Amino acid sequence: MKPHTVLVLVILTVATVGVAIFGQRTAYGYGSTLYAGEWLYSAQGQYLTSPNGIFRLLMQTDGNLVLYDGSWVLWHSGTYNVGPVLGVTMQTDGNLVIYSPSLTPLWHSNTHQPPPYTNYRLEAQSDGNVVIYTPASAPLWSTNTWVQEPYQSYLHLAYMHDTNAEDFCALIEDGSIGLNTAATRIRATLHQDDASHDWDGLAVNKVFFIAVSLTIPCNQLANRANIQIEYWVHSSGCGGVSCQWFTSPTISHNGRQDYLYAYVRFKTSHISGSTFLYHHVINHETGHILGLADPPYGDCKVSVMHSAHYGCTDREWPQSGDRVLVTDIANYARYDLLP
Numbered sequence: 001m002k003p004h005t006v007l008v009l010v011i012l013t014v015a016t017v018g019v020a021i022f023g024q025r026t027a028y029g030y031g032s033t034l035y036a037g038e039w040l041y042s043a044q045g046q047y048l049t050s051p052n053g054i055f056r057l058l059m060q061t062d063g064n065l066v067l068y069d070g071s072w073v074l075w076h077s078g079t080y081n082v083g084p085v086l087g088v089t090m091q092t093d094g095n096l097v098i099y100s101p102s103l104t105p106l107w108h109s110n111t112h113q114p115p116p117y118t119n120y121r122l123e124a125q126s127d128g129n130v131v132i133y134t135p136a137s138a139p140l141w142s143t144n145t146w147v148q149e150p151y152q153s154y155l156h157l158a159y160m161h162d163t164n165a166e167d168f169c170a171l172i173e174d175g176s177i178g179l180n181t182a183a184t185r186i187r188a189t190l191h192q193d194d195a196s197h198d199w200d201g202l203a204v205n206k207v208f209f210i211a212v213s214l215t216i217p218c219n220q221l222a223n224r225a226n227i228q229i230e231y232w233v234h235s236s237g238c239g240g241v242s243c244q245w246f247t248s249p250t251i252s253h254n255g256r257q258d259y260l261y262a263y264v265r266f267k268t269s270h271i272s273g274s275t276f277l278y279h280h281v282i283n284h285e286t287g288h289i290l291g292l293a294d295p296p297y298g299d300c301k302v303s304v305m306h307s308a309h310y311g312c313t314d315r316e317w318p319q320s321g322d323r324v325l326v327t328d329i330a331n332y333a334r335y336d337l338l339p
């Protein structure tokens with residue numbers, strides 16, 4: 001008889017008398033899966049770890065349930081200031097619930113299912129997502145924190161690995177926007193308009209953008225050879241779209257190629273259009289410079305690298321998964337773990 005079968009039978013007995021559903025395996029909490037009836041207890045700081053060892057879902061002693069990538073918070077339940085917390089349990093009704101010591105529910109995933117009560121499970125996955133599954137492995141809920149490993153490119157800017165700034169400049173090749181307007185929009189998008197979402201400061205400030213000039217074009221700057229990123233503006237962009245490319249390859253790391261210089265060519269209408277549009281396009285092309293790739297067409301996960309051009313919704317800002325991935329690329333944190 002399988003161990004899970006025993007667990008389900010015990011839980012069914014408890015459930016039929018209308019009592020809150022408990023598991024007794026208090027030592028649990030060091031694998032990647034929380035099965036129905038099991039708990040992660042707050043007092044012991046119990047947690048799940050993804051099979052690849054990168055992600056941790058921790059039931060903290062402060063009552064908050066937090067998903068970490070290293071020290072980076074990907075998701076949390078928000079229960080850090082609600083009084084004492086007993087822990088979190090995966091229930092046989094499919095609901096994931098955080099309870100107080102007196103069994104008052106403080107947070108739940110809102111995924112309770114009709115009977116029969118059965119062995120739902122919570123999995124901390126190697127892609128960074130934490131998911132509630134039915135016994136038939138249908139997902140009911142997730143933290144929506146997948147990390148887009150398949151969408152890493154193998155090209156990025158060498159300067160991301162040190163604490164030198166990523167200097168950039170702008171150049172109007174032709175088109176109707178002024179240099180100062182374009183350069184100001186680029187700077188504001190990278191590190192001013194939305195500090196909680198922009199690229200700046202990632203990897204403990206290894207990713208740090210500085211505008212060399214807002215009024216002098218790249219090709220008139222005496223120190224042009226020292227500038228890592230040039231943003232050019234052209235009326236037709238690159239055949240009707242914006243694009244980017246690299247020059248001067250330096251060392252490679254585990255098959256990933258570093259380059260000294262990166263170039264973007266914006267289509268003028270992309271950077272002179274609505275605020276949302278230029279935020280999106282600037283962030284998307286800069287995402288490429290920082291090592292992110294375009295997705296397969298129609299694969300619409302939450303990322304600034306997905307866009308209407310790929311049959312998806314445009315995102316104005318880099319999403320949490322984008323920022324985590326760029327941080328990892330800059331830190332090499334996940335290089336040796338990639339398949």
Ligand SMILES: [Zn+2]
Pocket residue numbers: 284288293294
């Ligand atoms: Zn792209």
